[in-house]
Amino acid sequence: MKVLIIALDHQIRDALEAQLKTRGQSYESVGLEWVRHEGPVDTQNPPLTIANDIAIVVNALSLECLEQHLADEELIESLALLAQTCEQAAIPILQLSNSQVFDGTEGGRHGEADEVVPVSRVGALLSRMEELLRGSCDRHIILRTGPVFSAEGDNLITTLLSKFQHSVSLALCNDVDSCPTHAQDLARVISAIIDQLSCGCESWGTYHYSSSDPVNEYQFAETVLAVASQYIQSPDQPLKLEAVATADSDWSRPLMNCEKLLNTFGIKQLPWRAFVVPTVKTILQQLSTDKNGDEP
Template structure:
């Protein structure tokens, strides 16, 4: 199967390509052009490469690491991805895309399943939901993978910003009861590659699936874990004091669901992909960030 990976230059694309190469699996990489992802490029890729499947990671960094919700960025993403979906529909080319827990409002007390009703709390979540619906409507052969908190070693991503904060302050304000599944980018890439391998075996496993590394935790609990890892590696001298604050009072969290925990049971039942513990994976990710 000829798989075209859009956004091969970002950390998700790099993690996926690295794991695929280790298994002698060839994926065709397309990096972001200098002018950005323009709508007409979707047609050019489909006409020129004639792929058997497209994996769309084009806006991974904007969506999952920076969480950009300004109108210009969202419109650029919408224009490109809508053209890509329509092009795949016209050519009957399967399309795999990433989405997130942002499609939910976060009011549920337990982890979200694929059957829960979507109700985004912000503009980025609404865009993700709009693209999900368009993909389902136009392309019967599709896979939507929703992730919780995706973490990579980019300095300006959520984990990089957190580590910088911990190293530069003695008091940090964090949201109370903000829950999710911390998911290292390498674990997410493992899941994507596992799905691709089974689709390559002609398994008709199209649909929407959730994944997050086990187990769900609060952001405060995650930060406490990161602090101890940094102290243990000598990057931090002592604990940083945490001041809890109501979730709604922190503007930086606008548009994010208070509860971003996702249940990965359906992915395991359909694909046999088991969750991995984020605690086991975090030391390596923190080491990458410190280089």
């Protein structure tokens, strides 16, 4: 089963390619330029072309282009073209989404059948994309996840490490939880779903996956700082982390129940903490290499 990965050239694409390569799975990767289209579209003959040997499409742009790269309507139109192309070619599609489609006001963990109540532009856009895919492709998987982190690009950990280097004090939210998910862990889940689809599994629909162990922003930063302190020289003035309660933090993501994924595909949740040490180590080693390379 050859996989077509549609993703930006950083953390999700890198993790998926590495995972599929490890599994001996063939793949092809395309980026934003592949889905861009200008001018009128013939809906009976979509301008996108998928090679005959592609057996499934993984669309990460649905998650990656929410804040930049594509305007909202351009993203919707691009997804519509992709969905039409996949449906006409009888190729299933796995699309990434996240828990921002929920409002999280009732607490607890949201299940896949819970009512979607987005309270942000991002959540509303994700909801529109999910509905578009459901109405366009019979054979689809929508995989909602949590905030993704890795050693690549701008994400939770890379942003924190940058702040550690340029701050003496950080105020961090400690009253709302989230379930950060490493890109490598997300790739593991996607690969496992693809493996079972290739064996004839027809369990299409919406699923949830995030790492186990909910954590607030302050606790996550404490963990990252403790790891980073093992690899970097202590500054003259130690960094101070301050726990605050604030409604302005963008850390909060509604928590999700992931039992449906476990019961259907047998995929277990892994703790995000298991990925922090290698991720921080990789980032700091790269920073050290870059710094030494800049020295005369």
